[in-house]
Amino acid sequence: CGGDDDGCYGPIDKVEHVRLVKRIQPGAPDAPYGPKGPLEWGQINFMHTTDTHGWLAGHLKEENYGADWGDFATFTRRMRQKADNLGVDFLLVDTGDLHDGAGLSDATTIDGTKSMPIFSEVEYDLLTIGNHELYVTEVAKQMFNEYAKKWGDRYLTSNVKVYNDATKQYEHVGATHRYFITKQGIRIMAFGVLFDFTGNSNASQVIKAKDMVKETWFQDAIHTDKPVDLFVLLGHNPVRQTDYANTFTTVWNEIRAVHKNTPITIFGGHSHIRDFAVYDQASVGIEAGRYCETLGWVSQSGFSKCNSGYHGAKKPDGKKLTRKATDNSTAPWAYSRRYLDWNRNTFMYHTSSNKNFDSQTGLEITQEITTARKDMNLGEVYGCAPETYCISCVPFDDPKNIFPGVIKPAVNAIVLNEARKDKARMIIGNTGAIRFDLYKGPFTYDDNFVVSPFRDVFRYIPDVPFDKASQVLAKLNKGTVAKREFASMPIARDDCVDPLIGALTLRDMHQERGIVRRQETITPGYATTDDWGTDGDDTEHTGIPNYSIPSYWESRAGFPTGSDPEKVDLIFFDFIEKYVLQDLGSGFTSDMVSCYINCTFTSQDFMLPYAKLMWQDNIDNCPISA
Ligand SMILES: O=c1ccn([C@@H]2O[C@H](COP(=O)(O)O)[C@@H](O)[C@H]2O)c(=O)[nH]1
Ligand SMILES: [Zn+2]
Ligand SMILES: [Zn+2]
Numbered sequence: 001c002g003g004d005d006d007g008c009y010g011p012i013d014k015v016e017h018v019r020l021v022k023r024i025q026p027g028a029p030d031a032p033y034g035p036k037g038p039l040e041w042g043q044i045n046f047m048h049t050t051d052t053h054g055w056l057a058g059h060l061k062e063e064n065y066g067a068d069w070g071d072f073a074t075f076t077r078r079m080r081q082k083a084d085n086l087g088v089d090f091l092l093v094d095t096g097d098l099h100d101g102a103g104l105s106d107a108t109t110i111d112g113t114k115s116m117p118i119f120s121e122v123e124y125d126l127l128t129i130g131n132h133e134l135y136v137t138e139v140a141k142q143m144f145n146e147y148a149k150k151w152g153d154r155y156l157t158s159n160v161k162v163y164n165d166a167t168k169q170y171e172h173v174g175a176t177h178r179y180f181i182t183k184q185g186i187r188i189m190a191f192g193v194l195f196d197f198t199g200n201s202n203a204s205q206v207i208k209a210k211d212m213v214k215e216t217w218f219q220d221a222i223h224t225d226k227p228v229d230l231f232v233l234l235g236h237n238p239v240r241q242t243d244y245a246n247t248f249t250t251v252w253n254e255i256r257a258v259h260k261n262t263p264i265t266i267f268g269g270h271s272h273i274r275d276f277a278v279y280d281q282a283s284v285g286i287e288a289g290r291y292c293e294t295l296g297w298v299s300q301s302g303f304s305k306c307n308s309g310y311h312g313a314k315k316p317d318g319k320k321l322t323r324k325a326t327d328n329s330t331a332p333w334a335y336s337r338r339y340l341d342w343n344r345n346t347f348m349y350h351t352s353s354n355k356n357f358d359s360q361t362g363l364e365i366t367q368e369i370t371t372a373r374k375d376m377n378l379g380e381v382y383g384c385a386p387e388t389y390c391i392s393c394v395p396f397d398d399p400k401n402i403f404p405g406v407i408k409p410a411v412n413a414i415v416l417n418e419a420r421k422d423k424a425r426m427i428i429g430n431t432g433a434i435r436f437d438l439y440k441g442p443f444t445y446d447d448n449f450v451v452s453p454f455r456d457v458f459r460y461i462p463d464v465p466f467d468k469a470s471q472v473l474a475k476l477n478k479g480t481v482a483k484r485e486f487a488s489m490p491i492a493r494d495d496c497v498d499p500l501i502g503a504l505t506l507r508d509m510h511q512e513r514g515i516v517r518r519q520e521t522i523t524p525g526y527a528t529t530d531d532w533g534t535d536g537d538d539t540e541h542t543g544i545p546n547y548s549i550p551s552y553w554e555s556r557a558g559f560p561t562g563s564d565p566e567k568v569d570l571i572f573f574d575f576i577e578k579y580v581l582q583d584l585g586s587g588f589t590s591d592m593v594s595c596y597i598n599c600t601f602t603s604q605d606f607m608l609p610y611a612k613l614m615w616q617d618n619i620d621n622c623p624i625s626a
Contacts, residue, residue, distance in 0.1 A: 040336035042299030050269030054105025074362030087313035095269035096130025103446035128192030134200035156192025184312030229308035239268035239285035281329035302332035383615025384622035408555035410610035424565035456573035475583035
């Protein structure tokens with residue numbers, strides 16, 4: 001069993017990047033169980049990506065999400081060509097979070113140095129910014145100085161500014177809005193809004209949506225004299241609006257107050273789910289998941305020469321879109337929506353391209369990824385993980401959950417200051433810092449970033465009375481401090497809120513996320529329920545369990561046997577320092593906090609030594625498949 005062509009997963013080459021996922025040919029006996037039928041094309045058709053987080057190499061261990069950015073580039077080009085042939089419009093949109101999740105984006109000194117040039121080889125029509133472009137000053141500046149320039153008026157950052165070192169002022173990263181006319185004559189006004197994010201470095205400013213809508217440029221844009229056939233609202237926000245997440249509603253209300261009947265089509269993100277929300281009979285919003293697992297599709301018809309400048313095909317593929325946004329809609333607008341699994345079989349199926357799918361550009365991008373991965377040693381194997389450990393497919397206290405199974409033993413073993421090794425210690429982290437499941441088999445340099453991508457420094461307060469330290473976890477998870485601070489965040493349930501953002505847990509409410517290894521029959525995967533029901537997934541899957549997890553975890557080491565220590569070293573990520581201090585209460589201040597090992601030892605640095613320490617069995621013969 002080895003190599004690409006024999007139907008088995010090969011072992012990961014120790015230093016070389018080899019493609020673990022076979023390049024599937026349609027019709028092959030093990031081709032995935034595929035799409036349920038052709039996409040429904042409308043007069044205007046959108047493909048949507050969001051929260052790609054650097055996964056441009058595709059999911060090397062999950063065949064169902066195995067396409068890479070080169071395959072995606074080919075797919076988008078073919079879809080654009082198909083739209084031209086049908087005489088309809090096609091727009092490709094992205095709604096941000098381009099870093100933090102994979103080695104390709106995060107193993108460079110400045111995130112994105114290698115991944116961003118590859119990302120931007122795909123020709124997007126509209127893009128907006130995510131919170132992950134704003135945590136780190138150098139990344140925010142990279143977006144401002146390089147990609148905003150490159151993408152020009154296609155990059156919409158209506159409420160985000162970055163400090164310009166040259167002018168010494170905060171300036172919009174990209175354009176505030178864009179008015180343009182599509183190939184087929186649809187006159188579009190587009191905006192790009194980020195949720196009320198407060199975790200940005202001081203290199204940027206995020207203007208709250210409620211303030212942004214009062215700004216002159218926004219009011220001028222919605223009161224423009226130019227004809228607008230369609231508003232397109234991009235945003236790094238969940239499309240499902242709640243009291244805590246209402247950026248879209250805020251902007252939507254302003255537009256609707258002026259344009260009673262004009263369609264508003266929305267593209268969201270940030271909560272990492274597949275979702276589709278109906279706002280009214282002329283407005284719908286889609287969210288296309290995360291991590292290059294999902295490609296969102298929305299098509300829309302109803303344009304005529306009476307209500308728009310549209311001059312393309314009336315019935316793009318001989319059929320007409322028939323589904324209205326609401327059951328009782330009297331508006332002309334009809335829509336379709338679909339969530340596509342990110343694999344070559346899906347891409348080939350929807351372009352009817354069979355063996356001729358690959359394009360020169362796509363193959364070149366794939367080659368660039370392979371070269372970059374090789375240069376960065378991303379395929380280097382550090383250990384052979386004995387089991388698969390997941391974040392939420394089993395309960396939080398199950399031995400196969402990644403927190404008790406890997407994270408806690410790993411920090412206990414590795415996060416140790418030699419000078420204080422005799423002290424009892426408690427380590428606290430936010431569960432949101434652990435980003436992906438860990439698979440049985442080779443644990444590579446890349447997997448380190450996949451599981452724990454952030455550079456959050458381990459900080460500590462020495463000699464904290466145990467009775468104080470032992471209360472912190474419960475208080476953090478209760479989240480009173482965090483809820484006050486992040487009241488505008490999309491919170492799903494009290495018991496599973498990530499108070500720093502909160503949104504990840506919304507997934508619990510909507511869908512079950514699946515792990516897919518091979519697909520010969522219907523397999524576990526996304527089984528989505530949205531405002532239109534359960535027929536949105538392009539490839540049908542059975543769901544898998546998705547347990548809610550608390551927002552924080554704690555691990556204890558060096559405790560005396562059979563009793564509690566009097567004092568402990570309380571260790572935590574700098575990312576949550578503010579909340580730990582608040583929950584410790586009076587008497588604890590920031591000047592008591594210092595770096596635990598050193599100020600460069602971060603959450604990127606404990607998994608690889610752990611793999612080297614604990615997972616050396618079968619290292620030279622480490623199979624990927626379970
Ligand atoms: O330095 C960091 C930055 C972020 N996090 C975690 O990430 C989420 C936000 O991720 P999205 O993809 O925008 O949903 C944040 O809530 C933290 O849980 C981190 O741990 N460290
Ligand atoms: Zn994200
Ligand atoms: Zn986000």
